[in-house]
Amino acid sequence: MAPTVLPALLALLALAFPLQAASPGAIEKVLTLEEARRLAFLNDARLLSAEQDKIIAEERVREARYLFLPEFGLQASATKYEARYPFSLSGDFRNILLFPDNPPTYGANTGNIYSGRGYMRMSLYEGRRNINTLRLAQAAQKQATSNYESVKMDLALSVKEVFYRLLLAQERARASRQTQEAAKRVLSGGRLDGWERVEVEALLARARATASEAAHNLDLSRLAFLKNLNLELDTPFRVEGKLESQPVEMNIERAVLWAMELRPELQSETYKAQMDAISVNLASARRNPTVFLAGDYELTGLRFPLRDNNWDATVGIRIPLSYDYWSQIKQKRAEQRQGQLKRTELQDRVRLEVRQAYETLQYWQKEWPLRRQQFERVEKLFEAVSGQGGGSLARLRAMSSVLDLKLASLSALTEHMLAHARLERAVGRQIP
Secondary structure, three states, X not given: OHHHHHHHHHHHHHHHHHHHHHOOOOOOEEEOHHHHHHHHHHHOHXXXXXXXXXXXXXXXXXXXXXXXXXXXXXXXXXXXXXXXXXXXXXXXXXXXXXXXXOOOOOOOEEEEEEEEEEEEEEEEEOOOXXXXXXXHHHHHHHHHHHHHHHHHHHHHHHHHHHHHHHHHXXXXXXXXXXXXXXXXXXXXXXXOOHHHHHHHHHHHHHHHHHHHHHHHHHHHHHHHHHHHHOOOOOOOEEEOOOOOOOOOOXXXXXXXXXXXXXXXXXXXXXXXXXXXXXXXXXXXXXXOOEEEEEEEEEEEEOOOOOOOEEEEEEEEEEOOOOOOHHHHHHHHHHHHHHHHHHHHHHHXXXXXXXXXXXXXXXXHHHHHHHHHHHHHHHHHHHHHHHOOOOOHHHHHHHHHHHHHHHHHHHHHHHHHHHHHHHHHHHHOOOOO
């Protein structure tokens, strides 16, 4: 029986293991630009961290609003004690007075005491500290939202760059392989004299090196794409998209104006200015008196049920006397001035970014159509001459030149698309 079962088990194992080995490479992701952007937004650690900052800021605003509400609470205690002389419990237990049993006897007397209370505390006037705390939290929330939008825009630009450069790397690798295959066909076709063979061999060597370099750059572009999307670096995938663009009409003064109004970084600094001003107000409010309202209702007794009750309602005022009042004011005003200097520097940097992005876009907007026209004109000439015959070496030279012009046109097109994306990032909004 055993010799019959063993081959069957081996056969089942042989069938099972190839299936397990083939399954990991069976699924290939097809990624468009929108899908790549969606995955990047889901996986990027900076964006996720900025999103958590938004949540933290929202909860701090909620906490600041609670400062305007009265505080209610309940407290209960049970105490067993021994007393020779009267004493009181600690402040945590309302300083309840405890006495020895009457009449006094020699030695310590023991007893139990029970207490329950409800209390209320509410600030009536605190020198605008609560309202300034709320405004500070609200400004911090807006700043966290602006930081989130800034990181999101940076990530969207980064995804576009790696996506379009990957498409360009694929085109370069494909064109380099075509040139290499054409050189191999010419070399294997024969009918070449000595000098022609030397030139074809040199062209083939150059085409092989170019194709190898293009394949290496394609691998690096694929890794950069996966890294930008925070996917596993061995993930099988292919991208689908086209390298195409349209001319962009934009006035530089309008672009700078949009950037000053819409850039999340500048909005974040505006909220930071509000926070600095509120911090100065908070520091100034440290000398203001505080008026508060408090109330207690308490039941205390030596046994259950508790019948004896106490209650109180108190309106109080607290006037702080601090030694470091002026030092705090000077510190906050210095921080406010420091923030103003940083905002001025950031505004200058944003203006420079917008103008650089605009000039780059204008250059490629002029250069890209010229390269495309040159490529299309030479391509038509090549197609017209291809049917007339002629030397294979001249045909190889012409094909190599046409492919070079095609790649130059595609490079200019890619740079125009990226320049458009960078100007959108510099401005802070989409430009149709």
